[in-house]
Amino acid sequence: MNRLRDKHGRYITDLRVSITDHCNYRCVYCRTGNEGAIYSELPLAEYLRMVRIFVELGIEKVRLTGGEPLLRRGLVEFVRDLAKLRTLDGQPLDLAITTNGHLLADLAQPLKDAGLSRITVSMDAVDAEKFARITRVSNGFQKVLAGIRAAKRVGLEPVKVNCVLLRGFNDDQIIEFARFSREEGVVLRFIEFMPLEEDRVWSPEVVVTMAEVLEKLNQFRPVRQLPNALSETARRYTFDDGIGEMGIIAPVSNPFCGHCSRVRLTSDGKIRTCLFSLLDHDLFSRVQAGANDAQLSEYIRTVVDQKEARHHIGESGFVKPSRSMVHIGG
Numbered sequence: 001m002n003r004l005r006d007k008h009g010r011y012i013t014d015l016r017v018s019i020t021d022h023c024n025y026r027c028v029y030c031r032t033g034n035e036g037a038i039y040s041e042l043p044l045a046e047y048l049r050m051v052r053i054f055v056e057l058g059i060e061k062v063r064l065t066g067g068e069p070l071l072r073r074g075l076v077e078f079v080r081d082l083a084k085l086r087t088l089d090g091q092p093l094d095l096a097i098t099t100n101g102h103l104l105a106d107l108a109q110p111l112k113d114a115g116l117s118r119i120t121v122s123m124d125a126v127d128a129e130k131f132a133r134i135t136r137v138s139n140g141f142q143k144v145l146a147g148i149r150a151a152k153r154v155g156l157e158p159v160k161v162n163c164v165l166l167r168g169f170n171d172d173q174i175i176e177f178a179r180f181s182r183e184e185g186v187v188l189r190f191i192e193f194m195p196l197e198e199d200r201v202w203s204p205e206v207v208v209t210m211a212e213v214l215e216k217l218n219q220f221r222p223v224r225q226l227p228n229a230l231s232e233t234a235r236r237y238t239f240d241d242g243i244g245e246m247g248i249i250a251p252v253s254n255p256f257c258g259h260c261s262r263v264r265l266t267s268d269g270k271i272r273t274c275l276f277s278l279l280d281h282d283l284f285s286r287v288q289a290g291a292n293d294a295q296l297s298e299y300i301r302t303v304v305d306q307k308e309a310r311h312h313i314g315e316s317g318f319v320k321p322s323r324s325m326v327h328i329g330g
């Protein structure tokens with residue numbers, strides 16, 4: 001069986017699936033605060049069929065996202081069904097969820113029992129007031145903290161915490177997050193802000209770069225780099241005493257497109273070959289038209305072959321992608 005590969009020679013092994021376009025948070029760097037869901041969502045059985053076909057083509061990691069995936073009814077049963085799939089090598093999938101964590105405290109155990117491997121929780125401040133200012137939700141911080149702790153308790157390891165840094169908003173939280181990683185035993189991922197917001201707030205000046213994050217961490221304690229897997233998006237660090245792990249995902253200042261192994265399926269069943277794609281590829285319309293598995297596989301291969309070589313953030317000809325992050329699935 002020929003594994004999915006694009007024309008640049010990259011094997012595609014990771015699929016991110018958005019299972020809803022709805023979100024209960026309105027983070028300032030992501031949402032306008034006015035718009036709700038824009039795109040439809042499909043019955044979970046339809047995602048399951050499409051994911052199964054992707055897995056038969058060589059996908060090994062599946063990450064559920066949104067919108068906010070924990071809002072979706074039937075999520076636990078869906079995870080249970082996904083956990084039954086096997087890779088081409090006969091292994092279970094590496095099955096993860098990216099969530100804002102608001103509803104995680106009650107769902108961590110059922111998700112673990114259903115076969116979820118690990119979880120990433122987005123949290124952009126470790127200060128409740130700052131957290132509320134960023135998310136525009138007043139009671140979120142304690143709930144997300146409880147969600148992170150529940151995920152740790154039930155063993156959804158490694159529990160990763162994603163933090164998008166914005167100059168003037170939460171760049172004073174870098175050292176606080178380092179402390180958080182050390183005290184809570186979670187893996188921190190600082191992410192550079194990308195031009196993927198509903199509004200137009202991105203500018204190069206707002207991006208807190210990898211170099212700046214490293215400088216701040218070093219002021220707290222000397223950092224030491226950890227080894228990376230080739231397709232890993234984060235550069236990983238710990239401190240001199242080996243306690244805590246912080247990664248920096250730097251698509252703006254240090255792009256990693258050459259090792260990209262990802263494609264995305266949107267909540268309405270469109271394939272996106274890059275976060276910055278200017279168009280979608282309509283897989284679900286083929287499902288609706290009655291295509292069989294072989295025809296869908298062939299279509300997926302043709303689409304993946306066209307995956308973009310790289311993004312063009314920061315270049316003069318940069319064109320904003322046709323969808324924002326929340327409507328793609330981050």
Ligand code: SAM
Nearest residue numbers: 066067068098099100122162193194196325330
């Ligand atoms: N609702 C879930 C959550 O909060 O994790 C999943 C969807 S959310 C769009 C996925 C991730 O994308 C979050 O970690 C969020 O912080 C990140 N994100 C959203 N907009 C971004 C941007 N413009 N640049 C970088 N990361 C962004």
